[in-house]
Every structure is written in C-alpha cells, then in structure tokens.
Amino acid sequence: MFNRLTFLVKVAVTSLVLLCACTSIDCPLDNVVECTYALYDSKSKAPMQLADTLTVSTVKADGADTILLNRLVGCRDFALPMRHVSGADTLLFRLSNTWQQHAVDTVIIAQEAVPYYEDLDCPASIFHTLISAKAISHQPSATSPVTIDSIIITRPQVTYDNIENIRIYMHASY
Amino acid sequence: MLLISVLPLSAQGTKAPSDTRPESQGKHAPRFTVTFDLAGAVMCAATDWGQYEIGLKARVHERWYGALELGIGCADATDANTSLHYTTRAPYGRIGCDYNFLRRTDTGHRLYGGLRVAYSPFAYDISGPDIEDPVWGGNTPFQYADVKSHALWGEAVVGLETYIWRFVRLGWTVRYRVKCSEKKQDIGHAWYIPGYGKGKDHFGGTMTIGFEF
Numbered sequence: 001m002f003n004r005l006t007f008l009v010k011v012a013v014t015s016l017v018l019l020c021a022c023t024s025i026d027c028p029l030d031n032v033v034e035c036t037y038a039l040y041d042s043k044s045k046a047p048m049q050l051a052d053t054l055t056v057s058t059v060k061a062d063g064a065d066t067i068l069l070n071r072l073v074g075c076r077d078f079a080l081p082m083r084h085v086s087g088a089d090t091l092l093f094r095l096s097n098t099w100q101q102h103a104v105d106t107v108i109i110a111q112e113a114v115p116y117y118e119d120l121d122c123p124a125s126i127f128h129t130l131i132s133a134k135a136i137s138h139q140p141s142a143t144s145p146v147t148i149d150s151i152i153i154t155r156p157q158v159t160y161d162n163i164e165n166i167r168i169y170m171h172a173s174y
Numbered sequence: 175m176l177l178i179s180v181l182p183l184s185a186q187g188t189k190a191p192s193d194t195r196p197e198s199q200g201k202h203a204p205r206f207t208v209t210f211d212l213a214g215a216v217m218c219a220a221t222d223w224g225q226y227e228i229g230l231k232a233r234v235h236e237r238w239y240g241a242l243e244l245g246i247g248c249a250d251a252t253d254a255n256t257s258l259h260y261t262t263r264a265p266y267g268r269i270g271c272d273y274n275f276l277r278r279t280d281t282g283h284r285l286y287g288g289l290r291v292a293y294s295p296f297a298y299d300i301s302g303p304d305i306e307d308p309v310w311g312g313n314t315p316f317q318y319a320d321v322k323s324h325a326l327w328g329e330a331v332v333g334l335e336t337y338i339w340r341f342v343r344l345g346w347t348v349r350y351r352v353k354c355s356e357k358k359q360d361i362g363h364a365w366y367i368p369g370y371g372k373g374k375d376h377f378g379g380t381m382t383i384g385f386e387f
Contacts, residue, residue: 026374061311068309084307084314115305115316117362119374120253120260124302124316 027122028160034079035109035128035158035165042149042169049076050170052146055094056080082158084126086112095144103144106136107151109166111158128158133166146172206387207231207343213381214245222251223366229382231272236279241288243268247296247368257303258316264296266369268329283336290329290349294368297322300361318361325356325367335384343384351376 041048056069056078068080068091083089089109096102110131117124135148149171154164211227218224227245234240244267252259272288297320304313333347351370356363363373371378 058310060309066309081309083310084305084312085310113314114360115314116360117258117300117302117316117365120251120256120258120365123256124258124305126305126307126314 026119028118030160030162031118031122031125033082033125033127033158033160034162035082035130036077036079036162037166037168038077038154038164039075040167040169042171045169047076048170049074050095050146052095052097052144054078055096057092057094058090077164079162082109082111082113082126082128084113093148095146097144097146101144103138103147105138105148107133107148107168108136109133116159125160130156130158130165135168146170205233207384208387209343209345209382209384211245211380211382213379218248223247223249223372225266225369227369227380229384231384234271237274239272239274239286239288241268241270241272241290243290243292245369247294247366247370249298249366249368251366258300259302260298260300260365262296262298262364262366262368264294264368266292266294266296268292268369270329270331272331272333284334284345286331286333286335288331288333290331291326292329292351292369293324293326294370295322295324296364296368298364298366300365321359321361321364323357323359323364323367325353325364325370327351327353327367327370341386343382343386345382345384346379347382348377348379351378 039048039050040046051074054069054072054075055067057065057067060066069078072078080091087110089111091107091109093105093107094102095105110133112129112131114127114129115124116127130153133151133153135151137147137149138144147170149169151166151168154167158165209229209231211225214225214227216224218226225245225247227243229241229243232240244265246263246265248263250261268290270288270290272286274284274286276283276285299319300321301318302316304315306313328351330350331347333345335343335345338344353370356367365373367373
C-alpha cells in the first residue's frame with residue numbers, strides 16, 4: 001500500500017511539473033504592420049534604385065498634413081503605415097532632385113482594415129487587405145523628369161511580414 | 175522524469191500486488207471504467223482554462239481498450255498586460271483506443287499508449303482596449319462576441335492507471351496533440367480550444383479518478 005501511495009505521489013508531482021513547467025510568449029518580434037512598397041523600372045521591369053529624394057505625406061483625419069517618409073535617398077523599397085479605417089489611403093509622393101526640381105504624384109490605395117490578435121499576451125493590431133491601387137502622375141517635364149508610371153498590388157495581405165505588397169514602376173524621361 | 179514515474183509501475187506490473195486488488199481479475203476482469211478528470215476540473219475552477227470531462231473505457235480484448243471522452247471546455251482569461259479578455263464554454267468529444275503494455279494484465283495496473291481523434295465546435299468572445307491609430311488618429315474598437323469556430327485534432331496518449339481502493343482507480347495521462355484543422359477567423363486563431371487547450375500548445379494531460387464495473 002505504501003509503495004502504491006509513493007508511486008501516486010510521484011505521478012501527481014510529475015504531471016503537475018509537466019503541465020505547468022512550460023510557458024512562453026509567442027508575440028512576433030516585429031509587431032509593426034506596414035505596407036511594403038518596392039520600386040521597379042518601367043522599361044526593364046527590374047528593381048531600381050531611386051536617384052531622387054522621396055518624401056511621402058498624407059492628410060490626417062483632422063485635415064492636417066503629416067509626413068510618413070522624410071527625404072529618403074537612394075531607396076529601392078520602403079514601408080509605410082496604413083490607416084486603421086477601411087477606405088482609401090491617399091499618399092502624396094514628392095520627388096525632388098539635386099537640381100532643385102520637384103513634383104508630386106498621388107497614390108491612392110483602397111484597403112480593408114481587419115483587427116487581429118496573435119495571442120492574449122500580444123496587443124491587438126490592425127491588418128489590411130489591399131483592394132486596389134492607382135497613381136495620378138505628373139507629366140515628366142522640366143519640373144521633375146522622374147514620375148510614377150504604374151502601380152500594382154503584388155501581395156494584398158498587409159501583416160507583420162515585411163514582404164513586398166505594392167510594386168511601383170518608375171519612369172524617367174532623361 | 176517520465177521514466178522515473180513509469181519505472182515503479184512497471185516494477186509493480188511484473189508482480190501481483192497483494193493488497194487492495196479487486197476480487198475479479200484476469201479473464202473475468204471488469205470491462206468498463208468510467209473516469210472523471212480531476213486535473214481539468216481543478217484547472218477550470220482555479221485557473222484561466224480547464225475542462226470538465228468524463229470518459230468511458232471499455233475492455234474489448236485482453237490488452238485493447240476502446241475509449242470515449244466527452245467534456246465541456248471553459249476559458250475565462252484576461253491578460254494583465256494587454257487587457258485582452260477571452261471567454262468560451264463549449265463541448266468536445268474524443269474517441270480512440272488504448273493498448274496496455276504491461277506483461278501481466280491480471281494485476282489491475284495499466285501502462286498504456288493510445289490514440290484519439292477529437293472534435294469541438296465552439297464559439298468564443300474576445301475583447302480588449304480600442305486600437306489607437308498613431309498616424310491618422312482615431313480608435314478602432316476590439317470587441318467580438320460569439321465568434322464561431324471548430325477544430326479537429328489527433329492525440330497520442332501515454333497513461334498509467336492503478337487501483338487505489340477496490341473498484342476505484344486513479345489514472346494519469348500525458349498527451350501530444352496535433353491539430354488537423356481549425357476554422358480561423360479574420361481576427362486570428364482561437365486562443366483556447368475546448369478539449370485541446372491553448373491553441374499554440376501541443377502537450378496536455380489528465381489526472382482521472384475512475385470507477386470500474
């Protein structure tokens with residue numbers, strides 16, 4: 001009888017240890033949700049490095065401007081936040097060069113915002129599903145010879161993953 | 175650690191105990207055992223999640239047992255850091271078989287391995303603080319009620335059972351679980367699946383008291 005009780009105590013302790021010993025937090029290390037844009041040459045369809053300086057801004061709900069990307073030089077790709085409300089995000093791409101030439105193209109991204117949680121340990125965040133993308137480009141001229149030629153969605157799901165979501169084809173008239 | 179617990183039972187299993195073994199053993203051994211999961215009930219009452227589970231085990235051959243387990247899984251958890259709150263209460267069921275590995279089957283002790291197939295249709299509520307938009311401003315509410323889902327999974331079971339008094343048995347299992355399918359909603363995977371445990375875990379277990387007849 002004593003051996004059996006000893007055995008049962010061992011079983012109880014072992015099971016408690018096995019059930020309670022392991023705990024972990026599985027939050028992603030990169031928990032920022034951003035849409036990733038990549039730049040391509042409209043003629044060769046190859047990835048390109050932008051020689052101009054790029055600044056991206058938008059208009060907030062209260063009507064004030066805010067800069068999302070400030071004077072990025074020599075970029076091949078970049079990531080921008082998205083609005084937490086479903087609808088169209090309007091982004092102003094300002095291209096400028098060393099000759100003080102500049103122009104503004106407008107990018108409009110229609111998206112659906114979806115709240116998401118990874119675990120109770122991790123704060124909830126907003127994922128997005130891209131619906132459409134279009135660009136309103138300026139005419140290449142003396143103001144700025146580089147412009148957005150076209151824009152396509154390559155991966156509609158905007159999540160924690162920093163994978164190319166939108167491909168922007170740039171056109172240079174020089 | 176598992177071996178430490180297993181070895182004493184194996185040793186016991188090779189010799190017939192002389193104390194509280196029931197009168198009817200061997201080929202006249204009881205054919206049915208009804209079990210209740212003590213650990214799951216304690217967890218359900220005292221921790222964030224657990225389950226109330228009863229099981230029926232039937233001896234279909236000298237070493238083979240059929241197993242049916244039915245229960246209600248419950249979760250009521252709030253994370254202190256994120257304030258996310260998750261609740262559910264839903265049924266589940268498992269069916270499978272066990273094989274007794276002990277050389278002598280007339281001792282009443284069992285060291286067994288088995289397999290289960292399990293399923294749970296469930297719905298859960300999850301809520302948390304509003305999500306603030308740091309760029310455009312404004313808040314998005316995070317309140318979802320009656321989010322419906324279901325899960326199908328398999329379990330590999332290793333367990334021990336012994337008599338503690340006449341027809342009363344105490345048992346213990348460790349289970350490795352693998353999800354075969356789960357209906358995922360847009361807001362994410364279920365944090366807790368009734369009968370499975372936390373959605374990202376694979377290991378679980380039970381401690382049962384059983385009545386043999």
